[in-house]
Amino acid sequence: MAAPALIALAHGSRDPRSAQTITALVTEVRAMRPDLRIEPAFLELSKPSFHTVVDRLVKAGYDEIVVVPLLLTEAYHAKVDVPEAIAEAAARHATTGQGLQIRATRILGLESCFLEVLDLRMREALKDARVRELDALVLAAAGSTDPLANQAVARLARVWGTHHKLPVTAAFASSSPPATGEAVRAFRAEGRRHIAVASLFLAPGFLPDRAKELALEAGAVAVSEPLGAHEEIARVVLARYAVGAVELVPV
Structure with a gap:
């Protein structure tokens, strides 16, 4: 049985440097866990969109997805945008009978590291x-x-x-x-x-x-420049994923 796929979900920006940075961060995460299917996605403005990535993973046979929101604070995007996107994806795939389980973890937050x-x-x-x-x-x-x-x-x-x-x-x-x-x-x-x-x-x-x-x-x-792609941030992404993957296991 394959481990749940991981979607690293960022907000998105019209600035192409944003998507490039998120992609570089995902590359860091993949290097730490080459056994996992890990994909970047964006809520808006950048590609690939969240729903495009979910559809791609479902088509590839994944029925469990853990979404790690790449957000630093518990503000509007974390409280509204991400839950709405998750609910919409789950509802859309529920109608196909594919039994998709998709769960969002805690945001990255402001870790001391x-x-x-x-x-x-x-x-x-x-x-x-x-x-x-x-x-x-x-x-x-x-x-x-x-x-x-x-x-x-x-x-x-x-x-x-x-x-x-x-x-x-x-x-x-x-x-x-x-x-x-x-x-x-x-x-x-x-x-x-x-x-x-x-x-x-x-x-x-x-x-x-x-x-x-x-x-x-x-x-x-x-x-200074923004935090960008760094192994400390990649480790937090994987820590959030680990908790989310456990929560998908039936009790």
Whole structure:
């Protein structure tokens, strides 16, 4: 009996760099578990679509699928878009009599191990900008109308700041203040001049680009790239899959 297939489900973007990054992350996951059928998919804007991938797997004979949402916070996409997509796929294949079992796991979330990836991207940015001194940090994330999602980012920012013994503030690219530029200017108003911004995004796209633009305009000395494809993130994807696969086993 084949193990359940794994769909790594991202939101999607018009920016082709986003899909390229997600595909690279899936390549990392496949390298760790070459025995599994692992596919990238997107809710919208990028290809392949989620329903296309589900159909492809069903056609290949898979009747169990574990979906790992590649989302960092429990916001609208996690609470609404993903459950709706799962329900629609299950209902559509229920009418064919193929008995598809499909289950979404917890989102990636904000695991503490992601701070290692964040630090790696920040070191790369500081090296490129030839920056050797910092006196403040900004953690830039997408932002949400859900205050709990923003609070999760703020908590991670505090942990990150404690680790580096530097003041850190969370900033958001949409839906909630402060924007990255505002956060940088607030630190500069305190007399701090060496402020770097870390991009707490999984992949490149409009929001990370906008956050970077505003930060640099406000005087940030460096802005890191998004987390991207990394083995630590791949390990979390597989950890989520393992739990989801167990939940598919009949009690």
